[in-house]
Amino acid sequence: MSDLKTILVINGPNLDMLGTRQPEVYGHDTLADVEALCRQTAEAQGIAVDFRQSDSEAEIMGWIKRARGTAAGILINPAGFTSTSIAILDALLIYDGPIIEVHISPLFRRDEFRHLSYVSKAATAKIEGFGIQGYAFALTRLAQLSRAA
Template sequence: MTDTILIINGPNLDMLGTRQPEVYGHDTLEDVEALCCRTAEEVGVEIDFRQSDSEAEIMKWIKQGRGTTVGLLLNPAGFTSTSVAILDSLLIYDRPIIEVHISPLFKRDDFRHPSHVSRAAAAKIEGFGIRGYDFALRKLTEWAAE
């Protein structure tokens, strides 16, 4: 197993920076990836950074990460409160999972509050903008070293 952390971003996160900047800020997905690359270099891990609007593709990536990565950082975005299928894939994954959200879900629409993903995650970070990715990567690296 390599010291690689899988980072999966869900639907519409490719539109960061232009989509509802009052909610998500002005940082782009490229900014998120650059932050993750800097953090990974600092803490000595590799990252596999991905984004998809496809539930099936996200499920496939999670299952492919089993046994080949040391942790999973997942921003499920719009699939957070809707995808039992992603939850089932996460329950197959055999390493720590941290769920990350740029905006605070508890301040958003009521239908966004429940998270299926949280049932499989070791931790959840929300409302810190893209800085949540940095913290999650650092924590996953700590757990991988234990």
């Protein structure tokens, strides 16, 4: 059994299409690029990542609930569920560790209906508009918080 603390990295709907879906908004990096960055950052920080993506709200909720007591933190890019999922918010409110919400693009520059984030109501912090580098920022902070716990 590893002594490394694990951060659960959750990617919501359509993030598997990064690199091809609206590159003018999300850039040309793919989800594989995001995962590689997360693994590289985690290794440098002395933590592990459990990297996942789903288009299913129920699956994401299940991951969050199972993370309770097993993950040192959650990094979540809820994507399309950001402004629609009270159910994901409720699951996050059950979680007992730090949560950082990440968005590749700045929500405040997007359609007005995207400005609301239910996830933010449960998040310890929110990082948006830094492209995929926001994931590295979030993992670095979650590693710091896990060491302080």
